[in-house]
Amino acid sequence: MGFNVAIDGPAGAGKSTIAKLVAKETGFIYVDTGAMYRALAVHFINEGLDGEDVSAIEEACKRASVSIRYEDGVQKVLLNGEDVSTLIRQENVGNMASKSSTVPKVREKLLELQRNLAAQEDVIMDGRDIGTNILPKAEVKIYLTASVSTRAKRRFDELTEKGVQCNYDDICHDIEDRDYRDMNRETAPLKQAEDAILIDSSDMTISEVVSKIMTYIEKKR
Ligand code: DC
Numbered sequence: 001m002g003f004n005v006a007i008d009g010p011a012g013a014g015k016s017t018i019a020k021l022v023a024k025e026t027g028f029i030y031v032d033t034g035a036m037y038r039a040l041a042v043h044f045i046n047e048g049l050d051g052e053d054v055s056a057i058e059e060a061c062k063r064a065s066v067s068i069r070y071e072d073g074v075q076k077v078l079l080n081g082e083d084v085s086t087l088i089r090q091e092n093v094g095n096m097a098s099k100s101s102t103v104p105k106v107r108e109k110l111l112e113l114q115r116n117l118a119a120q121e122d123v124i125m126d127g128r129d130i131g132t133n134i135l136p137k138a139e140v141k142i143y144l145t146a147s148v149s150t151r152a153k154r155r156f157d158e159l160t161e162k163g164v165q166c167n168y169d170d171i172c173h174d175i176e177d178r179d180y181r182d183m184n185r186e187t188a189p190l191k192q193a194e195d196a197i198l199i200d201s202s203d204m205t206i207s208e209v210v211s212k213i214m215t216y217i218e219k220k221r
Contacts, residue, residue, distance in 0.1 A: 002122040003028070004137070005217060006130035009144035010190060011094070011178045012151030014201055014209065015126040018144065021210045023073075023124050026217060031068075031117050032075055033127035033134070034097065036110045038088035039066045039079040041096035051099030058105045066110065068117075091174075098178045101128075102185040128182050131193035139220045141196035142213055150202040151175055 005028065007015050016032055023030035043064040049056045067078045076085045087093065100106050107129075114134050117123055127134070131141035146154075152172040159166045182190040192198060197216060201209050 001119055003139055003221065004118050004122075004135045005124040005140045005142070005213075006135050006138040006193075006196075007124065007126040007142045007144055007213075008128055008131050008190065008193070008196070009126075009142075010151070010175075010182065011098075012155050012175055013144045013146050014154070014206065015144050017206060018201075018209050018213065019124045019126045021206065022213050022217070025210070025214060026122070026124070028122040028124045029070070029073075029117070030075060031114065031123050031125040032077075033110065033114055033125060033130065035075065035077040035085070035088055036066050036068070036113065037097040037101045037106070038093050039077045039084050040064055040106055040109070041093050041100055042079055042084050042087055044100050045093065045096055051096050054103050057100050057103050061105050061109055064109075066113065068113075095174070095178075098181050102181060102187065104187045107187055128190040129188035131196045132191060133188045136193075140213070140216050141193050142216070143192040143196040143198050144209070145198070145200050146202045147200075148172060148175055148179070 005022065007019050009015050019030050044051070044057055044060055047060050049060060065080055069076050069078065076083050077088065078084065111134065114125065118125060118135050125135065131138055131143070149172070152168060152175055155171050156166060156168050199209060199212060
């Protein structure tokens with residue numbers, strides 16, 4: 001079993017930014033589980049499915065295979081052998097992933113892939129149910145959050161910087177919808193594990209969050 005760090009939290013809390021930096025400092029492998037749900041979402045979109053159509057999604061799962069590989073330490077996600085790492089970042093893919101990840105068969109499909117990675121390597125894995133469900137024995141569990149307005153502002157700035165036209169209120173609504181779905185689904189909802197450390201990054205810099213997590217890792221190593 002590797003040394004496992006679990007980071008859970010809502011969309012836009014900065015999990016991937018923080019986890020990548022912690023991975024760099026520790027030499028651990030960063031595993032982005034959201035990318036796996038997003039890869040399956042690409043498959044459902046390609047098949048023209050409605051995110052709420054549970055039986056069509058269950059059926060489509062049989063025709064999808066998700067795997068990951070690392071290129072220069074960067075995670076690439078493959079859908080049926082094709083690299084979809086860029087495609088999965090589109091907003092419609094994130095929304096489909098939020099809907100389709102409520103389907104238990106979708107979660108089952110990715111569970112083993114995630115647990116196997118953590119068993120073989122020292123990992124820092126981010127997602128929604130890592131500390132509660134995937135790696136309940138993780139050495140360090142972090143629940144990283146931030147206010148809706150902070151998360152929306154970060155997303156707005158990120159998109160604007162990329163030259164993407166966007167509206168702050170729409171982003172806020174999108175985040176609220178995703179929080180609601182992620183936290184209220186029946187299977188493995190987003191919630192803070194009892195033994196997770198709560199970090200609210202609303203008024204913290206990235207390096208403050210990284211240092212805080214590093215102190216917890218160092219205590220356990
Ligand atoms: O972290 P992200 O935005 O890339 O994740 C996209 C969606 O995938 C998210 O809205 C919920 C789902 N997800 C999940 O249910 N469980 C995980 N461990 C990771 C992501």
